[in-house]
Each structure stands twice: as structure tokens, then as C-alpha cells.
Amino acid sequence: MAVGPVAIRRWPGIIAATVVVALILGTLLAVGLRAEAGAGLGPADFAAIRFTVWQAFLSATLSCLIAVPVARALSRRRFAGRGLLILLLGAPFILPVIVAVMGLITVFGRNGLLNGLLGALGLPEVSIYGLHGVVLAHVFFNLPLATRLILQGWAAIPAERFRLAAQLGFGSRDTFRVLELPMLGRVLPAAWAVIFAICLSSFAVALTLGGGPRATTVELAIYQAFRFDFDLGKAALLSIVQIAMAGSAALVALKLSRLDGFGGGLDRGIRRWDGHGRGLRLADSLFIALAATFLILPLGMVVLRGIGGMADLPASVWAAAVNSIWVALVSTVLMLCFALPMAVAASGKRTVVEAVGLLGIAASPLVIGTGLFIIVNPVADPFALALPVTALVNAVMALPFALRVMIPETRDVVQDYGRLSLSLNMNGWTWLRLVLLPRIRAPLGFAAGLAAALSMGDLGVIALFADPETATLPLQMYRLMGAYRMQSAAGAALLLLALSLGLFWLFDKGGRGRAEA
Amino acid sequence: MKHLALAAGLIAATQAVADTPVLTIYTYDSFISDWGPGPAVKAAFEETCDCEVKFVGAGDGAALLSRLKLEGARSEADIVLGLDTNLTALAVESGLIAEHGQSVTVDVPNPFGEAGAWDDPHFLPYDWGYFAFVKNVDLDAPSNFKDLAESDLKIVIQDPRSSTPGLGLLMWVKTAYGDEAPEIWEGLSDNIVTVTKGWSEAYGMFLEGEADMVLSYTTSPAYHIIAEEDDSKDVAVFDEGHYMQIEVAGKLAATDQSELADKFLAFMVTDAFQSIIPTTNWMYPAVTPAEGLPKGFEALVSPEKALLIPAGEVVAKREEALAEWLSALSQ
Numbered sequence: 001m002a003v004g005p006v007a008i009r010r011w012p013g014i015i016a017a018t019v020v021v022a023l024i025l026g027t028l029l030a031v032g033l034r035a036e037a038g039a040g041l042g043p044a045d046f047a048a049i050r051f052t053v054w055q056a057f058l059s060a061t062l063s064c065l066i067a068v069p070v071a072r073a074l075s076r077r078r079f080a081g082r083g084l085l086i087l088l089l090g091a092p093f094i095l096p097v098i099v100a101v102m103g104l105i106t107v108f109g110r111n112g113l114l115n116g117l118l119g120a121l122g123l124p125e126v127s128i129y130g131l132h133g134v135v136l137a138h139v140f141f142n143l144p145l146a147t148r149l150i151l152q153g154w155a156a157i158p159a160e161r162f163r164l165a166a167q168l169g170f171g172s173r174d175t176f177r178v179l180e181l182p183m184l185g186r187v188l189p190a191a192w193a194v195i196f197a198i199c200l201s202s203f204a205v206a207l208t209l210g211g212g213p214r215a216t217t218v219e220l221a222i223y224q225a226f227r228f229d230f231d232l233g234k235a236a237l238l239s240i241v242q243i244a245m246a247g248s249a250a251l252v253a254l255k256l257s258r259l260d261g262f263g264g265g266l267d268r269g270i271r272r273w274d275g276h277g278r279g280l281r282l283a284d285s286l287f288i289a290l291a292a293t294f295l296i297l298p299l300g301m302v303v304l305r306g307i308g309g310m311a312d313l314p315a316s317v318w319a320a321a322v323n324s325i326w327v328a329l330v331s332t333v334l335m336l337c338f339a340l341p342m343a344v345a346a347s348g349k350r351t352v353v354e355a356v357g358l359l360g361i362a363a364s365p366l367v368i369g370t371g372l373f374i375i376v377n378p379v380a381d382p383f384a385l386a387l388p389v390t391a392l393v394n395a396v397m398a399l400p401f402a403l404r405v406m407i408p409e410t411r412d413v414v415q416d417y418g419r420l421s422l423s424l425n426m427n428g429w430t431w432l433r434l435v436l437l438p439r440i441r442a443p444l445g446f447a448a449g450l451a452a453a454l455s456m457g458d459l460g461v462i463a464l465f466a467d468p469e470t471a472t473l474p475l476q477m478y479r480l481m482g483a484y485r486m487q488s489a490a491g492a493a494l495l496l497l498a499l500s501l502g503l504f505w506l507f508d509k510g511g512r513g514r515a516e517a
Numbered sequence: 518m519k520h521l522a523l524a525a526g527l528i529a530a531t532q533a534v535a536d537t538p539v540l541t542i543y544t545y546d547s548f549i550s551d552w553g554p555g556p557a558v559k560a561a562f563e564e565t566c567d568c569e570v571k572f573v574g575a576g577d578g579a580a581l582l583s584r585l586k587l588e589g590a591r592s593e594a595d596i597v598l599g600l601d602t603n604l605t606a607l608a609v610e611s612g613l614i615a616e617h618g619q620s621v622t623v624d625v626p627n628p629f630g631e632a633g634a635w636d637d638p639h640f641l642p643y644d645w646g647y648f649a650f651v652k653n654v655d656l657d658a659p660s661n662f663k664d665l666a667e668s669d670l671k672i673v674i675q676d677p678r679s680s681t682p683g684l685g686l687l688m689w690v691k692t693a694y695g696d697e698a699p700e701i702w703e704g705l706s707d708n709i710v711t712v713t714k715g716w717s718e719a720y721g722m723f724l725e726g727e728a729d730m731v732l733s734y735t736t737s738p739a740y741h742i743i744a745e746e747d748d749s750k751d752v753a754v755f756d757e758g759h760y761m762q763i764e765v766a767g768k769l770a771a772t773d774q775s776e777l778a779d780k781f782l783a784f785m786v787t788d789a790f791q792s793i794i795p796t797t798n799w800m801y802p803a804v805t806p807a808e809g810l811p812k813g814f815e816a817l818v819s820p821e822k823a824l825l826i827p828a829g830e831v832v833a834k835r836e837e838a839l840a841e842w843l844s845a846l847s848q
Binding site for chain 2: 106109111203207209210211212224226227484
């Protein structure tokens with residue numbers, strides 16, 4: 001458990017973490033300092049805090065619980081289309097909120113497929129609107145992420161362990177107890193914390209599917225403080241509450257997660273000998289089929305609705321798509337500049353570095369954007385910087401996912417090869433190039449794919465800095481909707497989905513190379 | 518960041534060297550999109566002004582006001598375009614808006630005085646509309662909020678905390694029913710499918726068939742008639758009257774292009790600007806152009822009674838109305 005002398009330097013990671021903290025707290029401070037004396041938190045705000053925590057807790061817990069059997073099934077079964085399914089698992093997570101909500105509504109809404117089916121069978125209508133709808137949507141968004149994170153945990157168990165388990169005659173239950181349970185203990189708490197943090201800053205999803213002001217979240221309260229009351233102090237205060245909630249959840253979860261790995265293996269392709277029973281096969285197939293249906297149906301509806309609008313997309317949508325691709329690529333590079341050193345620095349016991357990474361997702365985009373605006377405005381024209389600023393903020397927002405994906409394997413590399421590297425006097429770039437990078441290639445590719453796709457799909461701070469020429473694809477899609485052009489907007493959404501998935505696939509595939517995920 | 522700041526500074530500097538004056542107009546985002554009035558307005562004004570028009574988009578009307586307050590007197594803006602009468606008092610209170618000093622006759626219903634009179638010394642109107650529930654033509658529509666509350670019809674509305682139409686609906690019910698507003702909201706609570714962040718989500722949900730009616734404008738069917746040749750949408754006419762939205766523009770007190778800004782405000786109420794509005798912003802022009810309204814607008818219903826809260830009373834009323842709305846719908 002103790003991390004011995006290893007040939008790595010922590011200071012680049014600590015510098016990167018400091019920059020992230022400075023960005024988040026600096027913008028918060030800028031907003032807070034700009035505030036005039038305003039109202040403190042009232043009963044409505046405390047109600048919003050309670051609701052926010054509760055729905056985030058339910059969403060994160062349910063996403064993780066469902067993800068375990070799905071990931072387990074995917075990890076021990078091989079079937080045609082498995083790679084494609086794993087790729088598509090990334091899709092809901094990277095969709096712009098409004099597109100995903102519309103997709104969900106076409107399946108689960110009053111006029112959706114599900115109610116159509118129930119109506120045909122003579123059964124009563126079900127309503128998606130309410131706390132269950134909020135949780136359903138958040139599970140739709142985050143189940144894939146949880147599945148991928150857990151699947152990665154499975155892939156990190158060296159093939160030799162499964163081989164040994166098979167030789168010892170382990171059945172499915174023993175394999176679970178001896179190999180899989182410790183792995184889950186390592187992977188689950190941190191995955192839970194990331195999803196909890198995402199759900200904390202939910203706003204449009206919670207409001208729309210929550211069915212009204214009962215489903216008021218902290219982010220909505222921040223929005224209200226900003227634009228309804230222009231009470232910047234309160235906005236900053238609420239943002240601190242949000243960050244504190246995510247930060248403490250992260251610290252607790254990371255403390256709970258076990259840090260020791262399985263030790264090194266020979267990087268063989270994994271084969272499984274457990275799980276041959278008919279019941280197990282059936283159960284696994286069922287889990288995969290259910291999860292795939294749940295995730296792919298709404299996506300299919302997004303595609304169907306979009307095809308009609310694809311044909312006559314205005315030229316400005318294509319121009320915006322080019323902008324978005326640039327922002328996504330720059331944002332990915334920036335994210336890696338933060339994430340790689342931070343992952344190395346976090347490879348010891350320093351969970352605080354990872355907790356810092358999580359703050360990016362918990363911070364309100366509205367507060368970060370406004371803070372940056374206040375900081376940039378006196379020295380430069382914020383509108384000239386719209387795209388670079390968007391790329392930077394997107395990079396910080398993607399950081400928690402990237403860290404969660406990269407830290408476990410980086411930690412294994414440091415613990416398993418640290419001493420050997422040191423004895424060979426290998427350090428710095430050589431170590432990075434020969435030891436670390438080849439071994440974390442898969443998580444690196446996955447993290448880069450997530451960052452690129454997230455940046456493509458996120459409306460982000462560009463909405464606060466927009467001028468007519470510099471729009472990103474999500475912004476252009478919102479503009480189409482705002483101009484009644486729902487069909488073209490659906491076309492733009494499909495283009496966005498295709499581009500996001502394409503980027504995600506390129507990076508993810510590049511990372512996995514020949515190896516099986 | 519330093520290099521970027523430097524680059525941005527250089528760009529700004531080259532702009533300053535060129536001697537065409539630049540008129541910076543802050544507005545809401547949908548105004549400047551390719552499908553909004555922005556591009557045509559820019560072209561039309563630049564033909565006459567020997568200047569360059571620079572539009573800057575900032576979310577919607579309320580976000581626009583927040584942006585102005587955030588920037589204060591340092592703002593680059595010469596004109597703010599896109600506040601409505603629910604926001605003008607707050608804007609004037611901030612001291613950021615100069616008086617326009619122009620007198621105009623407008624074609625905007627005036628619930629408080631003489632028809633055609635416009636007496637706001639800070640802001641001039643450029644378009645207006647009535648809030649209304651949009652529905653399919655074949656739906657048997659209720660004729661007021663009480664009917665709606667008693668019906669089984671489902672509606673989608675916007676949150677007044679994050680959306681301009683949402684705030685409009687809040688004021689509509691408050692103006693029509695006063696102290697009775699909480700009961701109206703309680704009655705409506707089982708008709709409301711959900712509350713969305715903005716107009717686009719709600720309208721999209723309505724088109725997907727999630728609700729029978731959606732809060733929008735009496736002019737919304739014009740889009741479907743003119744742009745899509747689809748006359749399947751109309752609005753429910755309510756006999757308590759319809760709340761109005763009047764969109765206005767004003768000159769910033771701290772502008773360095775005062776004369777140009779005055780010229781723009783005067784241009785705003787001429788035909789060249791006003792004829793762009795109906796089929797880009799899908800609202801009524803504040804001054805009907807000489808050639809009249811585009812074909813398709815004649816099919817729209819005109820409510821008999823226009824409701825509006827005087828700008829000065831909005832702030833007090835909206836706090837009260839929001840509290841009532843929250844408590845009625847949070848149960």
C-alpha cells in the first residue's frame with residue numbers, strides 16, 4: 001500500500017492542480033468581490049439544496065448499481081457488435097442536455113413510444129415528470145459513464161489472475177468474491193463521486209423532467225440570483241455551497257476507495273472461464289439487452305428526428321461545426337496538459353489532487369463564465385477570446401472524468417514499475433515515454449475522447465460571450481430552436497451527435513489499439 | 518492567456534485606427550442569429566450611417582440587463598436592444614440608460630393612455646406581441662384561465678426565474694386576477710405537464726405532442742403559416758385579456774457614439790427597420806410599415822383587451838407573483 005521511492009516528480013501535477021483551483025476559486029472570488037450586499041440564503045435555497053443533494057444521491061447510486069451487472073456482463077461476454085455497443089455507451093453522456101431530454105421525451109413522454117405501447121395494450125399511461133423522471137434522465141446520462149469506468153476496472157485485472165482463478169476451479173461466485181469485489185471497492189466509490197458531482201450541477205434536466213419548481217436545484221437558484229435578482233453575492237455563495245457538496249462527497253468517496261491494485265501482469269488478452277452456466281448467460285444477456293435498449297432507443301429517436309433536417313442545414317451550421325471541432329481539439333490538448341501530471345501526482349496517497357479535479361464539474365458554468373468575464377474585461381475584449389475561453393473552461397470541466405479514467409492505471413504503473421524504473425535510473429521524459437504512456441494508452445485515449453466529445457456537445461460559456469460570427473455547433477442549434485426552426489435544429493443535433501461520437505471513437509480507438517477493452 | 522490578450526489588444530487597436538465609427542449594440546442572442554433580424558438590420562443601417570454596426574449577443578432579455586449591470590459604465594455598448602417593459606424600470610434605476618429625447622407615434626396598444634402615444638423618456642419600442650397559448654387548430658380551446666384550470670388540457674410553460682415568456686405569464690395571471698392569482702395557479706397545477714428553462718424547450722415539447730398548448734405569442738402561428746405553409750396552429754383567445762410584451766431599445770449613458778446612437782434609435786422606428794421585424798422576430802412591428810404586415814399576419818387573432826403592468830410597478834409585483842407561483846406549484 002505504501003508508495004515507495006518512485007522515479008516520478010509530483011510538482012508538475014501540483015502546479016496543474018493549483019492552476020485549476022486558481023481558475024475555479026479565482027472566478028468565484030471575482031464574482032463575489034463584484035457583489036453588493038445582497039440577501040443571504042433563504043428557506044427556498046435550503047429546499048433547493050436538499051432537493052439537489054437527494055436527486056444527485058439517488059442518480060449516482062442507481063447509475064452505479066445498475067452499471068455493475070451491465071459492466072460484468074460486458075466484460076465476460078464476447079458477441080458481434082460489442083465494440084459498437086461500447087462506443088455507443090459513450091453517446092448519451094456527451095449529448096447536449098436539450099437533445100437528450102427531447103430524445104427521452106420521445107420515448108418516455110406523454111406522447112412517447114412507451115405510452116403508445118402501454119395504450120395499445122390497454123394499460124394506464126405513465127408519467128415521466130417527477131423525481132423519478134429526473135433520476136431516469138440522470139441514469140440515462142451517467143449509466144454509460146459508470147459502465148465504462150467499471151469496465152475499465154475489469155480490464156485492469158491482469159489476465160493471469162483469471163487464469164489462476166480458473167485453475168483453482170473458481171466459479172462465478174468465487175471469482176466475484178476474490179477478484180471482482182476488491183476491484184469494485186477500488187472503482188465504485190470514485191465513479192459514484194464523479195456522477196454525484198455532475199448531478200449536483202444539473203439544472204435544465206432536473207427542472208424539465210422534475211415537472212416544475214418542486215425540482216429546483218442549486219444551479220437554478222444561482223441562475224435566479226444572477227438574472228432575476230442580479231444578486232452576485234448570493235450567486236457566489238450558492239456556488240460555494242455546490243462546490244463544497246461535491247468536494248466533501250469526493251473526499252469521502254476517495255477515502256473509501258481502496259488504493260492497492262492487482263499488481264502487474266503480462267498484458268495478455270483477458271479470457272474468462274467463469275460464467276458458463278445457462279442461468280448466468282441468460283442473466284448477462286438480459287442485462288446487456290435492457291441497458292442497450294434503454295440507452296439506444298432515445299438516441300435512435302434523435303437520429304430519426306434529425307435525418308429530415310440534415311438535408312438543408314444552413315451554411316452557418318457547418319461553419320459552427322468547424323469552430324466546435326477546433327474548440328474540442330484545443331480543449332482536449334489543454335485537458336491532457338492538466339490531467340497527465342495530475343494523474344501522476346495523484347498516484348500516491350494524495351487523493352486531494354483528484355478531489356481538486358472534481359471541483360471543475362461542480363463549479364457553476366455561469367459563475368465561472370461570469371468570473372472570467374469580470375477578469376478578462378478590463379484587459380482584453382472578451383468576445384475576441386470567446387473560443388479560447390470556451391476551450392479552457394471545457395478542458396477544466398472534462399478534467400474530473402479524465403482523472404477518474406487515468407488515475408487507477410497510472411497508480412498501478414507507478415506502484416508496479418516505480419522501483420524497477422528507479423533502479424534503472426529512468427526518470428522524466430524517458431519514464432513517461434517508455435513506461436507510463438504505453439501502459440496507460442487505453443485510459444488516455446478514452447479520457448481524450450471524453451474530453452473532445454464533451455467539449456463538442458457542451459453549450460458552455462460561449463453563450464455568455466457570443467457574437468454573430470463565433471458560434472459553436474450547440475449554440476447554433478439553440479439559435480435554430482429559438483428561431484422556430486425545430487427541424488433544422490434536430491438536423492444540427494444529429495450532426496453534433498455524429499461529430500461528437502466520431503471524435504470520441506477516434507481517440508478511444510487510437511488508445512485501445514489492438515487490445516480488447 | 519497573455520498572448521491571447523495581446524492579440525486581442527492588437528485587433529482592437531487596428532479597429533480603432535480605421536476611421537469608420539463602430540456602433541456597438543448589445544442584444545439577445547436570437548436577434549443576431551442568421552434567422553433573426555440582426556443581419557438585415559445591420560445591412561440596412563450601414564447603408565445610411567457610414568458606420569459599422571457591431572452586434573453582441575448576451576443570452577436573453579434578462580441576461581442582457583445583468584450583462585449591462587456587470588459591465589457598468591465601462592461597457593462598450595452604445596445601444597441596448599431587447600429589454601422589455603418588465604425590465605426597463607430596473608435598467609433605468611441602474612442609471613446606465615440615457616434619455617432618447619425623441620418623440621414618436623407608435624402602433625403599439627396602450628392600456629394606460631392615448632392610442633399611439635409613447636411616453637417612456639429612456640426607451641423606444643421596436644416590436645411587441647401578446648403572450649398566448651399556442652395550440653392545434655382542431656383543439657377546443659378554453660376561453661380563460663379558469664376554464665383552462667377546470668379542463669383536462671395539458672400545458673407546458675416556462676420558468677419565470679429563467680425565461681422571459683415565463684415571467685410574462687406570471688405577470689399576465691397577476692394582472693388579470695390580482696389577489697386571486699394564487700388560486701388560479703393552484704387550479705392550473707394539474708394542467709401543467711412541466712416547466713422548462715426556456716422558450717425553445719417548451720415549444721419543442723409542444724411540437725412533439727407532449728402538451729395540448731404551450732405558452733408563446735399570438736404571432737407564433739405566423740411562422741408556421743409563412744415559413745412552413747402550415748396553418749394547423751393557432752392560439753387560444755382568453756377573455757380576461759392578453760398580457761403584452763413590448764421590446765425596446767435605449768442609449769447607454771456612457772456611450773462614446775452618442776450621435777450615432779440617436780441616429781440608430783430614430784432609424785429603428787422607420788420602415789427600413791420595421792419591415793424586417795415581422796418575419797424574422799415573429800412579432801408585430803412597433804410602427805406598421807407603409808406596405809402593411811406581410812401576408813399571413815392577417816390570419817392572426819387580435820385579443821380585445823391588452824394587459825400590461827406599468828414599468829414602475831413591475832419589480833414589486835414580480836416578487837409577490839413569484840412567491841405565489843412557487844408556493845402554488847411546489848405543493
